[in-house]
Amino acid sequence: MxxxxxxxxxxGMMFNxxxxxxxxxxxxxxxxxVANAPLWMNHYSAxxxxxxxxxxxxxxxxxxxxxxxxEYCFVEDAPLAPFEKWVERIVIFRWDRTYPADRYxxxxxxxxxxxxxxxxxxxGHSHVLITMEVYEKK
Amino acid sequence: MKRRTISIxxxxxxxxxxxxxxxxxxDAPANGSNRDIAFEETRQEVQAEGSDSTTSENEDSxxxxxxxxxxxxxxxxxxxQPERNADxxxxxxxxxxxxxxxxAEYTDKPYIAVNGNVPYFTExxxxxxxxxxxxxxxxxxxxxxxxxxxxQDLMPTESRGSIGMVKPTGWHTVRYDDLVDGKxxxxxxxxxxxxxxxxxANTKNLITGTRYLNIEGMLPFENMVADYVKETxxxxxxxxxPIFEGDNLLANGVLMEGYSVEDKGAGVCYCVYAYNxxxxxxxxxxxxxxxxxxxxxxxxxxTATVTPTPSLEPEKQEPATGSEASQADYILNTNTKKxxxxxxxxxxxxxxxxxxxxxxxxxxxISNGYSPCGRCKP
Numbered sequence: 161m162x163x164x165x166x167x168x169x170x171x172g173m174m175f176n177x178x179x180x181x182x183x184x185x186x187x188x189x190x191x192x193x194v195a196n197a198p199l200w201m202n203h204y205s206a207x208x209x210x211x212x213x214x215x216x217x218x219x220x221x222x223x224x225x226x227x228x229x230x231e232y233c234f235v236e237d238a239p240l241a242p243f244e245k246w247v248e249r250i251v252i253f254r255w256d257r258t259y260p261a262d263r264y265x266x267x268x269x270x271x272x273x274x275x276x277x278x279x280x281x282x283x284g285h286s287h288v289l290i291t292m293e294v295y296e297k298k
Numbered sequence: 299m300k301r302r303t304i305s306i307x308x309x310x311x312x313x314x315x316x317x318x319x320x321x322x323x324x325d326a327p328a329n330g331s332n333r334d335i336a337f338e339e340t341r342q343e344v345q346a347e348g349s350d351s352t353t354s355e356n357e358d359s360x361x362x363x364x365x366x367x368x369x370x371x372x373x374x375x376x377x378x379q380p381e382r383n384a385d386x387x388x389x390x391x392x393x394x395x396x397x398x399x400x401x402a403e404y405t406d407k408p409y410i411a412v413n414g415n416v417p418y419f420t421e422x423x424x425x426x427x428x429x430x431x432x433x434x435x436x437x438x439x440x441x442x443x444x445x446x447x448x449x450q451d452l453m454p455t456e457s458r459g460s461i462g463m464v465k466p467t468g469w470h471t472v473r474y475d476d477l478v479d480g481k482x483x484x485x486x487x488x489x490x491x492x493x494x495x496x497x498x499a500n501t502k503n504l505i506t507g508t509r510y511l512n513i514e515g516m517l518p519f520e521n522m523v524a525d526y527v528k529e530t531x532x533x534x535x536x537x538x539x540p541i542f543e544g545d546n547l548l549a550n551g552v553l554m555e556g557y558s559v560e561d562k563g564a565g566v567c568y569c570v571y572a573y574n575x576x577x578x579x580x581x582x583x584x585x586x587x588x589x590x591x592x593x594x595x596x597x598x599x600x601t602a603t604v605t606p607t608p609s610l611e612p613e614k615q616e617p618a619t620g621s622e623a624s625q626a627d628y629i630l631n632t633n634t635k636k637x638x639x640x641x642x643x644x645x646x647x648x649x650x651x652x653x654x655x656x657x658x659x660x661x662x663x664i665s666n667g668y669s670p671c672g673r674c675k676p
Contacts, residue, residue, distance in 0.1 A: 175522070175568065176411070176415045176567060176568050178564075178565065178566065178567065180522060181521075181522065181525040181526075181529075182525070182526075182529050183525075183529065184529060257518075257521045257525075258517070258518050258521065259518045259519075259521055259522045259525075260409070260518045260519055260522060260568065260570070261518075285528070285529065286524070286525045286528035286529050287525070
């Protein structure tokens with residue numbers, strides 16, 4: 161599976177069971193990135209997307225168990241460590257700010273298992289800068 | 299004679315109203331059980347691991363118990379008077395029913411959840427009409443509760459101006475170069491961040507807070523609320539209450555509450571206490587005076603550069619920081635492509651048209667094509 165997630169400057173994901181931030185431009189980028197490939201997410205994440213505009217969207221609260229190789233998973237509030245061996249690539253959309261956090265990204269990108277293969281930046285709607293980082297397994 | 303009579307009469311009325319206000323202050327513990335409403339949790343998916351269970355409202359604060367200071371009234375949130383920019387009928391003048399004794403002593407996190415992360419707003423206080431108000435300063439010159447219903451229409455459209463002329467209670471210009479990011483211990487912290495309501499040098503909205511409180515404790519919440527409002531167009535009820543113990547001039551911390559109105563808290567819902575501390579520094583909240591903590595002294599054997607407020611012009615002495623992102627980390631010179639500490643003397647010589655505030659890290663400034671100033675060496 162290919163994980164897509166949004167992290168702040170300290171790898172935070174959520175606070176008090178709510179996403180730290182969102183950006184409508186980022187959602188457009190996600191839709192472009194996925195194109196016609198299957199995209200999985202849970203019901204919480206689906207609330208922020210226009211589900212009609214994503215052609216191959218699968219909404220399932222157990223989506224990390226369901227996603228097959230090459231399929232995208234948009235992850236906001238789930239631990240990833242138990243699924244790491246099935247993760248082929250990680251796409252991180254990095255916010256340019258820090259938010260409150262009590263749930264953090266739980267994969268160790270500096271462990272030697274992952275390497276950064278691509279970085280690009282774009283301006284969001286409410287964010288001056290969003291950085292897309294792509295990691296692949298070594 | 300007539301004027302004198304009126305004067306005496308008005309004084310009597312004032313005394314009576316003050317007595318009345320004192321009587322309305324309650325010392326009841328804030329456990330949320332007697333709130334006017336129970337907030338409807340609209341977030342449906344309860345996560346297996348849940349939120350950080352740092353809530354500790356049932357733990358007595360050791361520091362509070364040991365201090366022996368009078369906490370009967372002034373370590374409670376101060377009742378406040380509605381001030382301005384608000385519809386008289388929708389003002390939220392009540393400070394939350396909160397006591398410092400419910401807060402655990404600081405360990406290593408800049409903020410902790412209070413009341414299960416559910417704010418103390420009553421249903422009648424929630425409004426989708428933008429407003430803001432700031433309590434009058436108390437007899438000691440201290441800020442009280444600041445509250446707003448944040449909407450896009452309140453947000454600023456231009457950069458923040460200088461706030462260096464404001465001296466909140468407990469203010470000292472003190473540097474700890476090796477311990478504090480930005481070097482200066484204290485910032486002028488906006489209770490409601492500039493990015494939310496555009497309040498600049500409002501003395502009723504500025505407290506003395508450590509850099510740590512400012513950047514690690516308060517700014518993340520301001521950022522979260524600002525993004526949410528910009529993305530959704532919704533309103534967020536936002537209240538910040540500085541918590542002073544006894545007659546202390548420096549707040550022990552701030553109670554921060556946020557709740558998104560239109561979606562009933564689905565987007566934003568929190569209630570946290572942020573500590574007015576600085577790791578490695580011991581602070582006397584009675585006066586704001588500080589010294590290097592013993593542990594830090596033993597570890598590094600470094601002498602802090604402690605500069606009690608000198609006769610130099612305050613604007614130049616203090617960091618142009620303060621609360622939230624509105625107080626820049628660096629100043630860019632768009633002409634020379636150098637970046638400076640806001641306190642650098644070169645900033646004063648810079649042409650206004652070349653001056654630009656920068657919010658971010660040193661690495662980010664460099665990655666944007668700027669190089670560090672040779673004078674202040676940021």
